[in-house]
Amino acid sequence: MTPGKLSVVISDDDAMIRDALREVLDAEPDLEVVGVAADADEAIALTARHAPAVVVLDVRMPGGGGGRAAREIRRLAPGTGILVLSAHADLAAVEEVREAGVTEYVVKGAPNRDIVAAVRRLGTGRTSG
Amino acid sequence: MEAQELERRRIAWDVHDDSIQAMVAVGMRLQLLAGRLPAEHADVVRRLDEAVGDAIGRLRDLVFRLRPPELDRYGLVEALDRYLADVTGSWEVGYRLRHALDHEPPADAAITVFRICQEAVTNVHKHARATTVEITLSSVDNGTLVEIADDGVGIGELPGRNTSEHFGTVEMRERAETAGGWWSLTDRPGGGALVQFWVPTPVEVER
Numbered sequence: 099m100t101p102g103k104l105s106v107v108i109s110d111d112d113a114m115i116r117d118a119l120r121e122v123l124d125a126e127p128d129l130e131v132v133g134v135a136a137d138a139d140e141a142i143a144l145t146a147r148h149a150p151a152v153v154v155l156d157v158r159m160p161g162g163g164g165g166r167a168a169r170e171i172r173r174l175a176p177g178t179g180i181l182v183l184s185a186h187a188d189l190a191a192v193e194e195v196r197e198a199g200v201t202e203y204v205v206k207g208a209p210n211r212d213i214v215a216a217v218r219r220l221g222t223g224r225t226s227g
Numbered sequence: 228m229e230a231q232e233l234e235r236r237r238i239a240w241d242v243h244d245d246s247i248q249a250m251v252a253v254g255m256r257l258q259l260l261a262g263r264l265p266a267e268h269a270d271v272v273r274r275l276d277e278a279v280g281d282a283i284g285r286l287r288d289l290v291f292r293l294r295p296p297e298l299d300r301y302g303l304v305e306a307l308d309r310y311l312a313d314v315t316g317s318w319e320v321g322y323r324l325r326h327a328l329d330h331e332p333p334a335d336a337a338i339t340v341f342r343i344c345q346e347a348v349t350n351v352h353k354h355a356r357a358t359t360v361e362i363t364l365s366s367v368d369n370g371t372l373v374e375i376a377d378d379g380v381g382i383g384e385l386p387g388r389n390t391s392e393h394f395g396t397v398e399m400r401e402r403a404e405t406a407g408g409w410w411s412l413t414d415r416p417g418g419g420a421l422v423q424f425w426v427p428t429p430v431e432v433e434r
Contacts, residue, residue, distance in 0.1 A: 112244075112248040112249075112252070114248060114249055114252035114253075115248055115251060115252050115255075117252070118251075118252040118255040118256050118259075119255065121255075121256070121259060122255055122258075122259060125259060125262075158244075185243060185247065185248075206247075206248070206251045207247075207250075207251045207254065207280065207283050209258065210255055210258045210259065
């Protein structure tokens, strides 16, 4: 991890979203993507390993989805901020991650700057990174 | 009926999980590109990104129309009310939903009623140029009678009309008749169109 940058782990089971998200975040001078996961297990493992400032979770992923990942990450890396990306039709899943203690979520298709701003909000409010 | 609903659900999830995600990724990359280009080119790319955003919106509408109406969760009237509230907001059409049902229709019949209403209201949006649509549900002759009335141009005013072929009327009629009921589309005396249909909705015997 580069000192002074907010480290981020991202996860999404869709490769196109994953790659685009990585590029969007890496394009910001103060953010650095340190891990990329394709399912809940990978997201949990990478977050436990890197203890990033922020993890971005897709609400629907193989391996129990964002809900399970958020619960595990809360336990394993309590200093990591959790941002959930959701789609419009995922209201029940959003409710599940909210119950897991997630307060920040962005609807897929929102402008990149909204995603970047949410990552910064979470990352600068935390101690790790 | 069940197979049809399952197929609709499958298509809805395919569009939701695949097509929309791909478009979202394209949009994210277009925004990145716009940020790297000189102003005169960036504007073109931003407009392209807006077009992608509109396309995502349309695909989400499609998913919304295709997905199951959660009748088991809310019941027919509330599921319809939620649907109408969602769609009419962006259509700038007001709606009134009145009901005098003496019992919740059986599941199959409720899906039939919901889907016909959905089709009829979509037609009002697409063709009627109406400002208000009124939906009335009542229990009649051991069945459910539904009336969908709008204040638009009426079927007589539509150019090149052939109502037996247009506007999903075939699908609506087939749905009603398959359920053992009837369906009709007429002009209202005061202007606008009126869809009426009835399907049998007997009280289910508790087992």
